[in-house]
Structures are given as structure tokens and as C-alpha cells.
Amino acid sequence: MIANLVLLALPLVIGYLATTIWHRRFKQYAAFPQLKPSLLWGHMKAIHEFTLRERPKIHFDPIFASMAKELGNPPLMFFDLRPVNYPMVIVNSHQVAEQISRASKQFAWSTPKSPTMDALLRGEDWKQVRKRFNPGFAPQHLMSLLPCILDKTEIFVDHLNRYADSNEEFPLLEFTINLTFDIIGAITMGVDFDAQHSESSEQGEFIQIYDRLIRLYGLGDGQLPWWMYPRREWRKYVLSKQIDQLLESIIQDKHAEHQNQQVQQTGKNKPRDVLSLSLQGNTELSKGLLSDTRDQIKTFLFAGHDTTGILLAWTFYELSRSPHVLKGVRDELDRLLGPDSDPAAVRAKLTGPGADELVNSMVYTTAVIKEVLRVYPPAGTARMARPGTGFNVQTSDGQTFCLDGVIIYNCATIIQRDRTVYGDTADDFVPERWLGDSSGIMSAGAEEDAEKRNAAGRKIPPGAWRAFERGPRNCIGQDLATIEARVIVAVVARRYDFVKVGLGELDLDGKGQPTLNDKGQYRVKSEMYNTTQVTAKPVDAMRMRVRRPTLITRGTNKQNIILSGWPAT
Numbered sequence: 001m002i003a004n005l006v007l008l009a010l011p012l013v014i015g016y017l018a019t020t021i022w023h024r025r026f027k028q029y030a031a032f033p034q035l036k037p038s039l040l041w042g043h044m045k046a047i048h049e050f051t052l053r054e055r056p057k058i059h060f061d062p063i064f065a066s067m068a069k070e071l072g073n074p075p076l077m078f079f080d081l082r083p084v085n086y087p088m089v090i091v092n093s094h095q096v097a098e099q100i101s102r103a104s105k106q107f108a109w110s111t112p113k114s115p116t117m118d119a120l121l122r123g124e125d126w127k128q129v130r131k132r133f134n135p136g137f138a139p140q141h142l143m144s145l146l147p148c149i150l151d152k153t154e155i156f157v158d159h160l161n162r163y164a165d166s167n168e169e170f171p172l173l174e175f176t177i178n179l180t181f182d183i184i185g186a187i188t189m190g191v192d193f194d195a196q197h198s199e200s201s202e203q204g205e206f207i208q209i210y211d212r213l214i215r216l217y218g219l220g221d222g223q224l225p226w227w228m229y230p231r232r233e234w235r236k237y238v239l240s241k242q243i244d245q246l247l248e249s250i251i252q253d254k255h256a257e258h259q260n261q262q263v264q265q266t267g268k269n270k271p272r273d274v275l276s277l278s279l280q281g282n283t284e285l286s287k288g289l290l291s292d293t294r295d296q297i298k299t300f301l302f303a304g305h306d307t308t309g310i311l312l313a314w315t316f317y318e319l320s321r322s323p324h325v326l327k328g329v330r331d332e333l334d335r336l337l338g339p340d341s342d343p344a345a346v347r348a349k350l351t352g353p354g355a356d357e358l359v360n361s362m363v364y365t366t367a368v369i370k371e372v373l374r375v376y377p378p379a380g381t382a383r384m385a386r387p388g389t390g391f392n393v394q395t396s397d398g399q400t401f402c403l404d405g406v407i408i409y410n411c412a413t414i415i416q417r418d419r420t421v422y423g424d425t426a427d428d429f430v431p432e433r434w435l436g437d438s439s440g441i442m443s444a445g446a447e448e449d450a451e452k453r454n455a456a457g458r459k460i461p462p463g464a465w466r467a468f469e470r471g472p473r474n475c476i477g478q479d480l481a482t483i484e485a486r487v488i489v490a491v492v493a494r495r496y497d498f499v500k501v502g503l504g505e506l507d508l509d510g511k512g513q514p515t516l517n518d519k520g521q522y523r524v525k526s527e528m529y530n531t532t533q534v535t536a537k538p539v540d541a542m543r544m545r546v547r548r549p550t551l552i553t554r555g556t557n558k559q560n561i562i563l564s565g566w567p568a569t
């Protein structure tokens with residue numbers, strides 16, 4: 001391995017020394033805010049040093065955040081990563097981030113996605129393609145899929161019941177991700193992934209191949225360029241091909257099925273999955289249509305499960321340590337769905353008449369989800385304008401920077417904790433801050449919110465919350481994700497108390513009871529953090545126990561509420 005490395009790297013290093021350093025390294029980006037670069041290693045050295053100060057395996061966002069702090073919170077920061085990667089600019093200000101994500105004179109569909117994201121998000125003619133798939137993600141359509149989301153949630157509930165009985169700890173994140181995987185398979189293709197089996201041999205074929213593929217991405221993450229690992233790259237290639245073939249055969253079957261049944265497919269039996277909707281009106285399945293469809297479906301499957309699973313894991317974590325938030329959610333569910341929290345009763349409400357009205361009325365729960373996505377954003381965007389484009393951004397202090405040829409990363413973790421926007425509570429979990437946004441509380445695209453003041457009397461510019469990013473190429477699955485999360489919370493939140501184990505565990509007092517800090521949250525022994533594994537994942541996969549609440553007291557004094565469901569250990 002070492003020999004390989006030296007052989008491969010040597011000519012490159014020499015060439016790079018000769019050509020790059022003296023010509024470009026110090027001139028082109030000299031005016032950008034940045035840490036002190038090293039002559040040979042640019043900022044690789046500084047990044048390495050900052051990483052060493054941190055906890056093991058930590059995600060890069062908090063590292064960028066401490067660098068921003070050291071630099072006095074500039075609107076953007078430059079990193080010279082040559083020769084292992086393109087130079088990079090981290091965007092810390094929402095005003096600049098908006099200039100990246102919106103349509104501009106140069107880019108009708110906003111700044112192009114970075115070539116580093118190629119593997120997951122491809123497709124040049126995406127505008128046409130996205131049009132074909134949009135109907136499958138429209139909120140009204142999604143509401144017709146609530147029964148399907150509830151079916152999958154019942155399997156999740158079975159797992160929780162098992163753990164409530166045994167009092168064993170379990171990695172919550174694995175269960176939420178497998179749940180959201182099941183849901184995305186059903187919604188995009190009408191296929192049962194069987195992702196929620198604990199025995200992986202019983203999981204669907206797609207899940208098994210995907211699991212093998214994704215494990216390869218965890219290795220040696222981003223430290224060295226891909227061509228340093230030929231064997232790993234080859235295995236990735238083989239597994240990707242297998243996934244392609246599997247998806248193609250599903251698409252072909254689906255297409256054939258629709259051709260045979262064209263006549264009967266009206267009314268209630270109409271297929272509702274994204275794939276079927278996108279194939280409507282295409283009597284012939286050309287090679288091009290097949291491969292376009294395959295690539296899109298693949299993007300939906302990849303982008304649509306991890307992120308939502310992470311959102312759920314952090315949501316249950318916050319509910320476990322913020323008693324007033326848990327109470328707020330439970331009270332809202334009682335009010336909207338009635339006091340019976342049995343999954344069957346909730347299901348009856350959410351599949352009965354007015355179900356979409358109910359989901360839309362979950363205002364507090366929605367604010368909780370929005371706040372989770374502010375404090376724990378699972379994903380971000382990386383964009384890039386080709387050299388010579390003349391793509392400039394302005395900072396609010398009137399400076400102009402040309403971002404041609406650099407990877408641009410809108411760092412949601414920094415932007416969404418901006419003190420000039422969120423004030424002193426920028427780092428705190430405060431769902432109430434969103435309660436004033438009566439219209440489109442969740443929608444990242446709702447410009448009209450800009451003028452609305454929230455409950456705290458503070459104006460939050462829409463661009464300062466960008467968990468799904470913004471502009472024409474934002475997340476297509478945002479309504480699906482948030483509807484999904486609301487439904488799952490509606491089924492689960494009143495039935496179980498989650499109890500963190502290990503990292504982030506509650507700091508109990510001498511009598512075994514949790515104690516509150518001045519922010520109304522339980523004190524914890526240590527802080528949770530995330531690691532990078534394609535997305536930002538809680539580092540311990542969110543080890544938890546669950547209990548059924550024992551002593552349900554509602555609407556009484558504060559102490560009772562806090563102690564409800566907390567039997568002394």
C-alpha cells in the first residue's frame with residue numbers, strides 16, 4: 001500500500017510543486033479570509049491540526065465552525081486543498097449562501113452541483129427530468145400515501161415494543177434509517193425493501209447490495225484521492241452495476257405491468273408510486289428513458305433515507321432530554337388525535353377524512369422538526385462554477401469575491417447558528433422560535449415568511465434556515481421527509497420515553513432523578529456529536545433504551561410533568 005502510494009504520488013507531487021505553487025497558490029485567493037497556509041501543504045496542515053483537537057471521528061462541520069470562530073466569523077473562508085482536492089470555499093453567511101443557491105444571470109438553475117457530488121447526484125438535463133418526477137412529491141399526492149407510511153411505522157413500533165419489554169439498549173439510528181429506507185422504497189417504486197428485518201439475510205436484495213456498497217464509502221473517507229484505493233474502487237464499481245441492473249429490472253417490470261393493465265388503472269387502484277407516475281404516457285421504454293429513470297430513482301433512494309432517519313433519531317433524542325418539548329408534542333397530539341395513543345387509533349385518525357388537515361395542524365410538532373433540522377442539519381450542498389465563469393458573490397460588508405473553480409460548501413451548521421440572526425439562543429434547542437411563522441412553517445422556499453415576525457419577535461430571514469437548501473435545485477423530497485417525520489412522531493411520541501445510553505446520557509441526581517438546567521433541559525453527562533458517513537450521523541448510532549410512560553400526568557404542576565415516565569432506577 002505504502003509503495004503504491006509513493007509510486008503513484010511521486011510524479012504528481014513533482015509536477016504540482018513545479019507548476020502550482022509559485023503561480024497560483026499565493027495570488028488568486030490571497031484576499032480571501034483564511035487560516036495561515038503552509039507553503040507546501042496549503043491548508044491541509046491547519047485542517048489536520050484542528051482535527052487533532054477534536055473528538056474522534058467527528059464530522060467536519062464543527063471543525064469548520066471552530067475555524068470560523070478563530071477567524072472572527074468571516075462570511076466565507078478559503079481552503080487550499082491542492083493537490084488532493086479542488087480549492088474550497090466554506091460559506092458561513094446566509095446572504096452569500098443565497099447567492100449560491102438562487103438562479104442567476106450566469107446560471108438559470110443556480111450554481112451547478114460540485115463534481116465531487118457526482119456519484120450521488122448526476123444528470124445534466126435534470127430540469128426536464130425533475131419535471132417528470134415532481135408530481136410524485138407534491139404534498140397533496142404525498143398525503144394519499146399516509147397508509148403506506150403507517151404500515152412501515154408499525155414494523156418500527158414492533159421493534160420498540162420488543163425493546164421496551166426487554167429494557168435492552170439498541171442503536172436507534174439503525175432502526176430509523178431502515179424504517180425510512182422501507183418508506184422510500186415503497187413510495188418511489190411501490191417495492192417492499194424488507195429493510196426492517198434484524199437478520200440482514202432476510203432483508204431485500206436491494207438493501208443487501210446497498211449495505212455492502214455504503215460500507216466501502218466509510219473507509220478512509222476523503223483523506224486521499226480515490227485512485228489511491230484501486231481495489232476498493234473496483235468493488236464499488238461492481239456493486240453500483242448490480243444496483244443499476246436491479247433497478248432496471250424493476251423499472252422494466254413496472255412498465256410492462258402498466259402496459260398490460262392500462263385500462264383498469266383508474267380511481268382507487270391507480271398506482272401511486274413515483275416511478276409509475278413518471279412512466280405515465282410513455283408507451284415505449286427507450287434505452288434513454290430507462291437509464292434516466294434509473295439514475296433518478298437511485299438518487300431518490302440514496303438521498304431519501306439516511307437524512308430522514310437522522311432527523312428522526314435527533315428528534316427522539318431532543319424529546320428525551322427536553323421535558324417541556326415532549327409535553328408540548330404530547331399535548332398537541334392529544335388535542336388533534338384524541339387521548340387514545342394506541343397505534344391503531346392514531347392510524348384510524350390519519351387514514352380517515354381530514355387526515356391531511358390533521359397533519360398540517362401539527363404546528364408545534366412541525367416546529368420541533370424544523371428546530372431539529374436547524375441544530376442538526378444532516379446534509380448540505382456543494383457547488384462549483386467552472387474556471388473563467390466570472391461568478392462573483394458580494395458579502396454584506398461590500399466585498400466581492402470571485403468563486404470560479406473552487407468547491408463551494410454552504411455550511412448549514414454554521415449558517416443556522418448565526419448569532420446575528422438567532423441571537424443568544426443560537427446554540428439552544430428552542431422550537432418555539434418558529435411558532436410565529438404561520439404560513440409554510442416548514443417550507444424552505446416560502447419567501448413570504450421573510451416579512452413575518454416569529455414568536456420571539458425576531459425576524460428570521462428565510463435563507464438563514466436551509467436544511468433542505470434553497471433555490472431551483474433544493475431538495476425534492478422535503479415535503480415527503482417532513483410529512484413522514486410528523487406521522488412517525490404522531491405514532492411514537494406518546495407511547496414511549498426514550499432514554500439515552502452512553503454518550504449524551506442524562507446526569508441523574510443522588511435519588512436517580514434527572515435535573516433541569518437553566519434552559520429547561522435535563523443535564524447530560526457528555527455531549528453527543530456526529531461523524532461523517534456520506535451524511536452527518538450521530539457518532540454512536542444513537543444508543544437508546546425505551547420505556548412505556550408509567551405515570552401520565554398532564555396539565556398539572558411542572559414537577560409532575562417532569563417526573564412522568566421516569567421511574568427511579
Ligand code: HEM
Pocket residue numbers: 101113121126130299300301303304305307308311373377378379380381382466467468469470472473474475476477478480481
Ligand atoms: C430530513 C431529510 C432530508 C434532508 C435534510 C435533505 C437535504 C437535502 C439537501 C441539503 C440537498 C442538497 C440541495 C442542493 O444541493 O442545493 C438535497 C437534495 C436532494 N434531496 Fe434531500 N433531504 C432530505 C430528504 C430527502 C428525501 C426523503 C428525498 C426523496 C426523494 C430527497 C431527495 C433529494 C434529491 C433527489 C436531491 C437532489 C436535488 C437536485 O439535485 O435537483 N431528500 N436534500
Ligand SMILES: *[C@@H]1O[C@H](CO)[C@@H](O)[C@H](O)[C@H]1NC(C)=O
Pocket residue numbers: 174175178195196197198200203207208210211
Ligand atoms: C438495518 O439495515 C442494515 C442493512 O442496510 C443492516 O445491516 C442492519 O442490521 C439493520 N439494522 C437493524 C437494526 O435492523
Ligand SMILES: *[C@@H]1O[C@H](CO)[C@@H](O)[C@H](O)[C@H]1NC(C)=O
Pocket residue numbers: 059061062375376377378413527528529530536
Ligand atoms: C452534530 O451534533 C452536534 C451535537 O452535539 C451538533 O451540535 C452539531 O450541529 C451537529 N453537526 C451536524 C453537521 O449536524
